[in-house]
Amino acid sequence: MQHVIIGAGPAGVTAAEHLRRLDPAAGVSMVAGEAGLPYARMAIPYLLSGRIGEAGTMIRRDPGHYEELGIRVLCGRARKVDAAGHTVILDDGRKLRYDRLLVATGSSPSAPAVEGLDRPGVHTCWTLEDARRIVAAAQTGSRVVLMGVGFVSCIIMQGLVARGSGLTVIAGSSGRMVRSMMDETAGGMIRRWCEARGVRVLSGDRAVAVEDGPAVRMESGETLPCELVVVATGVKPNVEFLDGTGVTVEQGILVDARMRSTVPGIYAAGDCAQGPDFGSRSRSVHAIQPAAVEQGRVAAFNMAGRDLAYRGGIPMNVLDTLGLIATSIGRWQGAGDGTWVEDGDAYRYMRLEFEDDRVIGAINVGRTDHIGVIRGLIEGRVPLGVWKDRLRADPNRVAEAYVAATR
Template sequence: MKYVIAGAGPAGVIAAETLRKADPKGTIVLIGDEPEAPYSRMAIPYVLSGGIGEDGTRLRKTPGHFKNLSIHVLRDRVAKVLPKKRQVILAGGAKTPFDRLLIATGSRPVKPPVPGLNLTGVHHCWTLADARNIAELAQPGADVVLMGAGFIGCIILESLLARGVNLTVIEMEDRMVPRMMNETAGNMLKSWCQKKGVAVKTKTRVTGVKKSNAGGLTVHLNKGRPVNAALIVVATGVKSNTGFLKGGSVRMQDGGVAVDDHLQSSIDGIYAAGDVACGPDFSGGWAVHAIQPTAAEHGRIAAINMAGGDARYQGSLIMNVLDTAGLISASFGNWPGVNGGDIAETVDKGHFRYTRLAFEDDRLIGALTLGLTEHVGVIRGLIQSRISLGPWKKKLIANPSSVMEAYVALSPAAA
């Protein structure tokens, strides 16, 4: 059996390792187009803040890890898939046959249609190459503009601050992390950042970037004065890497590869995992969840099925955890809630603490937290075990912070 994996991020690497366990004799080819050993984009902010070196981003640290598992790591890119011929065409021109193919090509950052974003000094923060460019320009005291205060923008914000830059954040929406946090929490994050000396402009758009007379860049906004920048970091969203499938027969959904509950695409033998896959959503329906835990679960489950097993995926729970200059926030599942469902909230703006719980009947279906670092994972446990809260629902509405007590009381550990 020959397995080809397109993409050497977490989904691809975990799939390769799982395949090796399930099929000791199969041929496994892991294709990635970046020059470095397989690494984690999630670790890049910690390279920028100086916490780790580039080697610290590697997905696997043991020397010879892939070789020891007879996983052939190929530096190339899949340019086209020929499903009927069971072949992929690589960017270098070579053709590679496969019996099972995993599409794990991840996502890439998008640039908004703003004039001037092609100028020198404008960078995404997505690859290690990007990180090197940013590190060169993000010197202490340098004027830096961050476009976009989404999840990725906020993670980078932390490391830019650690580098001692003079930072301005521009966000179109009315708050920070608008897809991860509601108005209350998103604005608490904003005031936290302002307290840390960051200029945060929400409900503001960049209308254009021009070279300034001083040799730097000038960022023009739809309101207020233009802002000077030695570096602009564009973090305005990502989309699935599916260009190489264009015009082919693999069915797409919501910008990703549509997969079933075994993570198989519309074509037999072709699977998808991670940021590129539109798979079962634990909260209902189908969705692209571009987060690390989903990539890891997809990679493992797709591989079990590719090797002939029968693993059905229960669906990914969207969840994020973020450290924004020392304020830790987390979001889980369907935090906006459902019609007729109860909501419990507790707000302490002075201490930057916030908890929101969303219920459906007597089950927890989503949550937001600010300032919580203890036992935060039980929120996932409570949601994903679909446990009936019984008398604990009332207690949680009275005190939303007591999620861990609820979990311990309801778990067999208390029996």
């Protein structure tokens, strides 16, 4: 049995290790799209702020780890998959035969419609190589323009500020921050927090070009001279090499609870996969490391002939924007049956969303006191009974509600 894994991020590495354990006689090959040892992207913000060195980003510290396990790591990029011939073709022409294939290629930054993104001084913040370039360019007194106000932008601000850079953030026409995980109130709080810490947040305007310097030219005519431009405006799954295989791709590779794609023998896990959501029939890209690890594990079990179902991911994001912690969990956009408490001056906010008498989602800003309890209520689909109305009157009583409703 030959198992081939494309991708050496958390999903790929986890799958390789489980396959080795579950199927000792099988061949396990992992194609790593980037040079060097497999690393975790989520460590990049810590590297930027100097809290860890490059060694701290590695998924497994021991350089001999993969060889000792008998996992063959090949450096290269998958160019094509021949599903009928059960073969992966790499950029340099090498061919890998597989019986079971796992696609764990994650996603890559998508480029906004801005001219001149190929100029020197313009980088994404996605790979270790990107991080090295940013560290070299972001020095004390340097001016950094950050395009985008999503999760990655917010999470790397601390690193950029810690390096002594002056930050201008381009927030697009609406100016709404972290739209994919925060409502307007929470996004507004995060924005004010950034501004109070000296970050200039531009809205109602958009970047049209990067000129030599570099300098970012805005639609309004304003020019932002800088030493570094970081582009973080969204991502797309790495799936081009699957063209012609029949694998169905929507926001990611569609997989069932066993991480099977629509083509027999081909599985997918991690950021490139669109998998089952917890407690609903929908499927989405979960795009966080714990989900990638769990999906890699589930894929490995099923590739090795065991039967293991993914429970479905509860969307959960934890964001540290210059020290302000914000979380969203579950269906925080809600079903129109929500409640919240807010203390804008203290940067504290909690929103709960209900469906019938159950909590289905929540947002917290500036407070982490109830997150475990809220997660428990969502995961346990706990009926609140009379406690729903009490929570609607005062969401701060969520721990009391949990205790009473689970007794």
